[in-house]
Amino acid sequence: MDHFLYKDGVLHAEDVPVAEIAAEVGTPFYVYSRATLTRHFRLFDEALDGMEHLVCYAMKANSNQAVLAVMAKLGAGVDVVSGGEYARAKAAGFPGERIVFSGVGKTVAEMEAALTGGIRQFNVESEPELARLSGVATRLGLTAPVTIRVNPDVDAKTHEKIATGKSENKFGIPISRARTVYAEAAALPGIEVVGIDVHIGSQLTDLAPFEAAYVKVAELTETLRADGHDIRRLDLGGGLGIPYERSNSAPPLPVEYGDVVRRTVGHLGCEIEIEPGRLIAGNAGLLVSEVIYVKSGEDREFLILDAAMNDLIRPAMYGAYHEIVPVIEAPAGAETTTYDIVGPVCESGDTFTKGRAMPSLAAGDLVAFRSAGAYGAVMSSEYNTRPLIPEVLVDGHQFAVIRARPTFDDIINRDTIPHWLEDPA
Incomplete structure (x- = not known):
C-alpha cells in the first residue's frame, strides 16, 4: 500500500x-510520502515483534537527509556502505550504536571514522579486511565489534546484478570457511566477534531462498558456539521485493518474512537485525x-x-x-x-x-x-x-x-x- x-x-x-x-x-x-515510509518501517518492526531486534534501514535505497530523519525519529537503525553514508547517518541523527557498516571495500579512513564516531558493528566481508580493521582499532586503542558476512551459496532467484549470495558473487566469505575465519577473528587484537551476517540479494519475491539461507545460518550459529564464540547477534540482511507490476501477484508480506525468521533462527536467542531498503522506500x-x-x-x-x-x-x-x-x-x-x-x-x-x-x-x-x-x-x-x-x-x-x-x-x-x-x- x-x-x-x-x-x-x-x-x-x-x-x-x-x-x-x-x-x-x-x-x-x-x-516521497512520509506516511508510506512510516507505514513500511512499522510493518517490518511489527513482523519481528516478540524477538529482540533492530530494523536497520538500508540507506543505499534512498539517502536523502529528510528520509533518513524520518527513519531516525522512528527508532530505526541504519545500514551504511561508505564513509559518505556514515556521515549522512550521523548528520540525520542516528547514534553510533544504531549504525551498521557493510560493504566489501572499507578503507582505513572509513574504519577510523566509524570507530571514533561510534558504530554498532562492522559487517566484515574478507580476511584482509578483518586484518586491516584489527590494525586500525589497535592503533586507536579501540575495539571493533564485528559480524562476519558468510556467503551461503543460495540462489536468490533475482536479477543477476542484484544477487549477492551465490558462490560466484563478490560478497562475504564462503560458509565452508567460516569456522577458520572466525577462529582468526577471535585471535586478533582489537576485534570483538558479536555475530553472523548474511545477505543473499535484492528484490526477492519468494521466501524459499531466505529460508534456505537462514537454516544454514542457524546451523553455523550452533557450530560456532560449540567452538567457543559468543554469537549473540544475527544480521539477516534485506532484499524482500516490492510489486513493481501491480497486475502480477504480490511479493510476500513482511509478516510472512517474520514467520520465516522465527521458524529458522528464533530458537537461538540471538538479537535479530534486518536491513530493508527497497520495501521501505x-x-x-x-x-x-x-x-x-x-x-x-x-x-x-x-x-x-x-x-x-x-x-x-x-x-x-x-x-x-x-x-x-x-x-x-x-x-x-x-x-x-x-x-x-x-x-x-x-x-x-x-x-x-x-x-x-x-x-x-x-x-x-x-x-x-x-x-x-x-x-x-x-x-x-x-x-x-x-x-x-x-x-x-x-x-x-x-x-x-x-x-x-x-x-x-x-x-x-x-x-x-x-x-x-x-x-x-
Missing part, C-alpha cells in the same frame, strides 16, 4: 495534488515528469518526457519495469495509445519502456512513475549536463523541497580551468 491515490480524478501524494507540486517545483522531480516515491513531445515514428508512437535515464537509470541498467500513470486520471473507456516512452538524453538506451499501452497523452501532460522511491535519486547523475532533479517530501497537506534543483551555473562552477588554459591578460 502507498499514499499516492487519485482523488476527484487527480493523482495526490497524501493530501497534496501532484500537479500542485509540479507547478511550484517544476518537472521532473521525485516526491520503493513504493514511498514517485518520479513525476512532463510530456515534451508526442512523436510519430515509422511504426510506433514515441512519448518523449523531460525525465531521462540520468534521473531514473533502473530501466536502462536492469530492464526494470515501472508502472507509468497519467497525473490526471483518464475517464473510463478513454482512448489508449501504445507508446515507446523515452527521455531526451542522446542515447538509444534512454528508453523507459517499449510498447506500453497508455491513455492517449499530449505535450504538457504530466505522468508519474510509481515505485520510484528506491534506487532512483541515489543513482542519478548529471549526464548531458542535466541538473539533478528536486526531491520533495509530503506530510499530509504540506510539502517541502528536500533537495533543490541546481542551476547550470552551480554545475559549471564546480569545474576549474587550470591557469595555463586561461587566456593571458
Whole structure:
C-alpha cells in the first residue's frame, strides 16, 4: 500500500495534488510520502515483534537527509556502505550504536571514522579486511565489534546484478570457511566477534531462498558456539521485493518474512537485525515528469518526457519495469495509445519502456512513475549536463523541497580551468 491515490480524478501524494507540486517545483522531480515510509518501517518492526531486534534501514535505497530523519525519529537503525553514508547517518541523527557498516571495500579512513564516531558493528566481508580493521582499532586503542558476512551459496532467484549470495558473487566469505575465519577473528587484537551476517540479494519475491539461507545460518550459529564464540547477534540482511507490476501477484508480506525468521533462527536467542531498503522506500516515491513531445515514428508512437535515464537509470541498467500513470486520471473507456516512452538524453538506451499501452497523452501532460522511491535519486547523475532533479517530501497537506534543483551555473562552477588554459591578460 502507498499514499499516492487519485482523488476527484487527480493523482495526490497524501493530501497534496501532484500537479500542485509540479507547478511550484517544476518537472521532473521525485516526491516521497512520509506516511508510506512510516507505514513500511512499522510493518517490518511489527513482523519481528516478540524477538529482540533492530530494523536497520538500508540507506543505499534512498539517502536523502529528510528520509533518513524520518527513519531516525522512528527508532530505526541504519545500514551504511561508505564513509559518505556514515556521515549522512550521523548528520540525520542516528547514534553510533544504531549504525551498521557493510560493504566489501572499507578503507582505513572509513574504519577510523566509524570507530571514533561510534558504530554498532562492522559487517566484515574478507580476511584482509578483518586484518586491516584489527590494525586500525589497535592503533586507536579501540575495539571493533564485528559480524562476519558468510556467503551461503543460495540462489536468490533475482536479477543477476542484484544477487549477492551465490558462490560466484563478490560478497562475504564462503560458509565452508567460516569456522577458520572466525577462529582468526577471535585471535586478533582489537576485534570483538558479536555475530553472523548474511545477505543473499535484492528484490526477492519468494521466501524459499531466505529460508534456505537462514537454516544454514542457524546451523553455523550452533557450530560456532560449540567452538567457543559468543554469537549473540544475527544480521539477516534485506532484499524482500516490492510489486513493481501491480497486475502480477504480490511479493510476500513482511509478516510472512517474520514467520520465516522465527521458524529458522528464533530458537537461538540471538538479537535479530534486518536491513530493508527497497520495501521501505520503493513504493514511498514517485518520479513525476512532463510530456515534451508526442512523436510519430515509422511504426510506433514515441512519448518523449523531460525525465531521462540520468534521473531514473533502473530501466536502462536492469530492464526494470515501472508502472507509468497519467497525473490526471483518464475517464473510463478513454482512448489508449501504445507508446515507446523515452527521455531526451542522446542515447538509444534512454528508453523507459517499449510498447506500453497508455491513455492517449499530449505535450504538457504530466505522468508519474510509481515505485520510484528506491534506487532512483541515489543513482542519478548529471549526464548531458542535466541538473539533478528536486526531491520533495509530503506530510499530509504540506510539502517541502528536500533537495533543490541546481542551476547550470552551480554545475559549471564546480569545474576549474587550470591557469595555463586561461587566456593571458
